[in-house]
Amino acid sequence: MQTHFNPVTPEVLAALRQAVGDKYVKTDEDCLTAYQTDEEGNSHFFQKPEVVVFPGTTEEVAQIVKLANTYVVPITPRAAGTGVACGAIPIYKGIVVELERMNKILTLDAENMYAVCQPGVLTGDLQREAKKYGLLYAGDPSSSDSCQIGGNVANNAGGNKAVRYGTTRHQIYSLQVVTPTGEIVTVGGRLQKCSSGLCLEQLIAGSEGILGIITEITLRLRPLPPYAFNMVCVFTDDTAAFALPNKILKAGINPTSIEYMDREALQMTCKFLDMSMPHVQEGCSYVIVTVETFDEAELDRKMEQLCDLAEQNGSIDEFEADKRIWTLRKQFAEAARNIDKMYQAEDFVVPLDKISAITAQLPELREKYDLYCVTVAHIGDGNIHVLPLNNKGLSPEAWFEKIKEFHRDLFPRVYALGGKMSGEHGIGYKKRDEFARCTSAEELQLIRSIKRAWDPKQIMNPGKLIAVE
Amino acid sequence: MQTHFNPVTPEVLAALRQAVGDKYVKTDEDCLTAYQTDEEGNSHFFQKPEVVVFPGTTEEVAQIVKLANTYVVPITPRAAGTGVACGAIPIYKGIVVELERMNKILTLDAENMYAVCQPGVLTGDLQREAKKYGLLYAGDPSSSDSCQIGGNVANNAGGNKAVRYGTTRHQIYSLQVVTPTGEIVTVGGRLQKCSSGLCLEQLIAGSEGILGIITEITLRLRPLPPYAFNMVCVFTDDTAAFALPNKILKAGINPTSIEYMDREALQMTCKFLDMSMPHVQEGCSYVIVTVETFDEAELDRKMEQLCDLAEQNGSIDEFEADKRIWTLRKQFAEAARNIDKMYQAEDFVVPLDKISAITAQLPELREKYDLYCVTVAHIGDGNIHVLPLNNKGLSPEAWFEKIKEFHRDLFPRVYALGGKMSGEHGIGYKKRDEFARCTSAEELQLIRSIKRAWDPKQIMNPGKLIAVE
Missing domain, CATH: 3.30.70.2740 (Alpha-Beta Plaits)
Incomplete structure (x- = not known):
């Protein structure tokens, strides 16, 4: 690809080493190969970076970005690299900024229900840490045991609790970001509401690294409901299955999640896990409804209400499942990868x-x-x-x-x-x-104009979401 | 003020009349005087526009904005003009774009729980219309009977149900907007989650008219909980009163709102309304907690739990109030204005x-x-x-x-x-x-650069939120 970007010269490497220390600047072939892809399995998309840097602080990230601007070298930010849209592949080569060293939960304030995380914190670790205090971190991608918070925010990761709690963007209080020109800025606040300026934290969340590198995230925690059930509603008719969620939502049941697995997905995953589940061999599909409450009587009532609704809407059987149902649901991608x-x-x-x-x-x-x-x-x-x-x-x-x-x-x-x-x-x-x-020409124009305004040299995750101009 | 803006010439007026029709372009003194302020009462801030236009369609709004760009004339968009930050005062004169004619609820889909509104819809009208179908529009500024949806979105209005449902921005599915250069664009979607591009709908919501004129809003409706109580917890010690909300939230009571009125506010408003309320004459303050549920037993349990919490945390009395408590709370501003x-x-x-x-x-x-x-x-x-x-x-x-x-x-x-x-x-x-x-210099720079990118001539609500450059 012909571009305006410059290669990573020995001069750039020396400056990077100066910024983050020799041992955190890697150019060996094994390392470059390891960073040629993220979760993408098709080699068509693979591209090795010229260098991988491992900053330890926000200030180091800012220094790297300033260097990249000076030398007009592309940067690809990366947390765990579990994305499936080639978002962390350095398609213009240049520098991969790997944030895995910035992996600390800096604050977990149980009294006031929030956490401050570095981008490299494993999502599952935050979930588990919150749980120790009777709290919930509600962001829950299926990859929670391998993905990291920084990537979740950059991608606005969704997952399995979004029906009740929203996606990653809905967990965010504030973000510390290194802008594409290397400035350190904090946007948002630990506030329940705000009408003071533009909502930049929501603009940056989900921007897939094209508007900056997220270096610190203040996240909302919530009280963890102590009671829960997982109900599997079994369907032979998918149209009926697809109509059920709206009925559940309208009834005020407030489910944490409503998941669906089709016949092929169930059979493939059961085979992969060597697991036997009711009605799978008959070729049925599942709608899995998780409800969580703060009161046992409320849970019982909602379970009854849900079963009634499911039966009225074409479910041929309902059964309560233990946590293994989530293993089945979450291991689906691994089962696919296995094929x-x-x-x-x-x-x-x-x-x-x-x-x-x-x-x-x-x-x-x-x-x-x-x-x-x-x-x-x-x-x-x-x-x-x-x-x-x-x-x-x-x-x-x-x-x-x-x-x-x-x-x-x-x-x-x-x-x-x-x-x-x-x-x-x-x-x-x-x-x-x-x-x-x-996407409409008008919307693309608005997106491009923000990108141009914030990243005049287009060094920040170039070629993702929109093409380099 | 010295600016780069041009005055509204006869040529501009003729073009405006061509765009929206003679009778919707007003320059008479009475009209200009009526638009010299919004809810602001201090004449220091008053400024008359040169013309007020009343477009009836999105296309007409787009034509007005294109004209304003051609002639470099400032535009001040306005819905009901109930704002209290001088956001709808035309401080650089020019054109006020009054959206009151665009006042239709275009769609209210009860089955799928959403509404499509023009900006001039009275917020209270949408609330009442939704209620007919057992649904809730959860945006609820205290001025709901005089404010309009377009202004609510532009300001990210908060109000009385934000604890449970968030502010206006949390009710938004999508926005149709006329950009500062006169393009019509729709951003967002009627979707529960989205990772497809930048989150422009949240950038525009709360941007106070500096990034465009909102001409159509698709809003989330929710199931309306049929059971509710309003509990007043009475305090002599404000520190104890201020500590109560966090305890309520942590207990999973999920209140719709938690309001506070101090001694002076209670006494002033009771006097204004000629109303008598318990403990007001003793000089106490109130914490008013509203809880709504889909089940009566759940309501009873939460009421008990709340009273226990309040007593443990310094409340000297609790009593259940009827809807009049909300008259008291909402009429507070009128009582102040009366003085x-x-x-x-x-x-x-x-x-x-x-x-x-x-x-x-x-x-x-x-x-x-x-x-x-x-x-x-x-x-x-x-x-x-x-x-x-x-x-x-x-x-x-x-x-x-x-x-x-x-x-x-x-x-x-x-x-x-x-x-x-x-x-x-x-x-x-x-x-x-x-x-x-x-605000930090870095954050201001990000805000200004978006403004510059989207509104190169700075015609859109100039001087609000940030100064004209």
């Missing part, structure tokens, strides 16, 4: 009343593109994970081309229903061109 | 654990600036309304100067505690200079 490491994780999102309309089109698309697909969904959010698996062993290039064609057909259908192409994975590099195609 | 139409409505916000620390400084400030103050607070949000009343009859200029001095002393104390100067009223023109003083 095909290049599997494509779609995560489009539609209004709840449009789930049936979009999923009804999937058989046609599967046939047209000769794809084997399994489907799970955060169905309470309208967020559908269709996973085409490359189970016929196409080459990386051929698979890339096939998925490209599939996307060009799928996404306009999603947008026509008022949906968007990503509910929680982000656009990254992988869906960037489709994003430009599906 | 002094220039009353200054502070609305700073601090973390919940800092409420005592800031309110403890108020007696000193009151004495130092010889101010008579009454205080109410959305105490569950840390949002404090201290209202200095000009009960000594100072001139508009003298009162303006006094308040300026008071702000210069007060706001740095608020920020030192992690607070901000406005929780729900916005910065507008009134607090703009203090905002610049209290």
Whole structure:
């Protein structure tokens, strides 16, 4: 690719070493190879950086960014690299800024229910630490045991508690950010409401690293409801399954999550985990509803109410499941990877009343593109994970081309229903061109103008979300 | 003021008439005088526009904005004009764009729990319309019977249900906006989660008209809980009163609101309404807790739990109040206005654990600036309304100067505690200079660069939130 960027010269390397210390600047081949991809399995997308730096402080991050501006070298920020949109792949080479050393929970104030985290904190660690104090960190991507808070914020990660608590952006009080020109700024505040200036923390959350590097995050914690049930509602008719969430929400049951697994997903994951679950062999699909309360009587009442609703709406059986149901749900991606490491994780999102309309089109698309697909969904959010698996062993290039064609057909259908192409994975590099195609010229112009204003040299995660100009 | 703006010439007027029709372009003195202020009562801030236009469609708004760009004439967008930060005062004269004709609820989809509104819809009308279908529109400024949705969004209005449901920004699915260059753009979507591009709807919400004119708003509705109580907890010790919200929140009671009225506020408002309430004459303050549930048993349990908590934390009495308690709370501002139409409505916000620390400084400030103050607070949000009343009859200029001095002393104390100067009223023109003083240079730079990028001629609500460059 022809660009305005400069290579990482010995002079740049020397300056980086000066900034963060020799041992935190790596250029050995093993390291560069390790950073050629994130969770992406298709080698078509792989690209090695020229150098990986491991800053230990916000000030060091700021120094790196200033250097990158001076030398016009691209930067790719990275936390755990568990993203699936090629957001952490250094497509223009340059510098990968790996934040894993900044992995401390700086504050966990149980009395006032908040935590201050560095970006490299494992999401699961924060969840567990909060739980010790009877508190909940409500951000809960399925990858919580491998992903990190900084990446969650940059991507506005969703996950399994979004029905009740929202996505990562809804957990944020404030962010400390190194801007694309290397300034350190704190935006937002530990406040329940605010009308003092522009809401920059929400602009930066979900901006996929193109507006700066997040170096500290103040997060809301919540009281942890002590009572919970997981109810599996079993369906033979998916249209009925897809209609259930809205009924649950309207009834005021306030579920923590409503998940869906289709027949193929259930069978594949049960086989992978060597697990047996009711009705799976019969070819049924599941709607899994989790409800949490602060009172046992309330829990019982809601369980009864939910079972009634499910039965009235076409469920053929309901059973209470233990925590293993979440192992099944969360291990789904691993089961897919076990069949095909290049599997494509779609995560489009539609209004709840449009789930049936979009999923009804999937058989046609599967046939047209000769794809084997399994489907799970955060169905309470309208967020559908269709996973085409490359189970016929196409080459990386051929698979890339096939998925490209599939996307060009799928996404306009999603947008026509008022949906968007990503509910929680982000656009990254992988869906960037489709994003430009599906988004209005006026909106793209607003996005580009912010990028230009904040990052005149376009060094910050270039080529993600929008193309380099 | 010397500016780069041009006056509204006969040529501009002719073009405006062409755009929206003769009868919707007004230049008569009565009309201009009516638009010289919003809710502001101090004539120091008054400024007449040169023309008021009343567009009926988004396309007409876009035409007006394009004209204003061509002729470099400032625009001040306005809904109901109930703001208290001089946000709708045309400080550079030019054109006021009054959106009151765009007052339709375009869609109210009860099945899917959302509404599409034009900006001039009265907030109370949307609340009442939703209620007919057993639904709740959760945005609830105290001025709901006079304010309009467009203004609520532009200001990120807060109000009385924010503890449970958040502020206006948390009710937004998507916005149709006319950008400062006159493009029509829709941002956001009717989606429960989204990671597809920058979160422009949250950037625009609360931007006080400096980033565009909001012409259509898609709002979330929620199931309306059928059971409710309002519990008044009576305090003689304010420190104990201020500590109660956090205990309630941690217990998982999930209140809809927690309000506070101090002794002066209670006495003033009871007198104004000719109302008698328990313990008011004894000089007590109130914490009013509203809880809503979908189940009667749950309501009873929470009431018991709340009374126990209140008693353990220094409440001297608790009593259940009927809806009149909300008349008392909401008529407080009218009672203040009755004493002094220039009353200054502070609305700073601090973390919940800092409420005592800031309110403890108020007696000193009151004495130092010889101010008579009454205080109410959305105490569950840390949002404090201290209202200095000009009960000594100072001139508009003298009162303006006094308040300026008071702000210069007060706001740095608020920020030192992690607070901000406005929780729900916005910065507008009134607090703009203090905002610049209290906000970091880096954050201001980010705000200004977005403004510059989107509004190169700075015609859109100039001088609000940030100064014209």
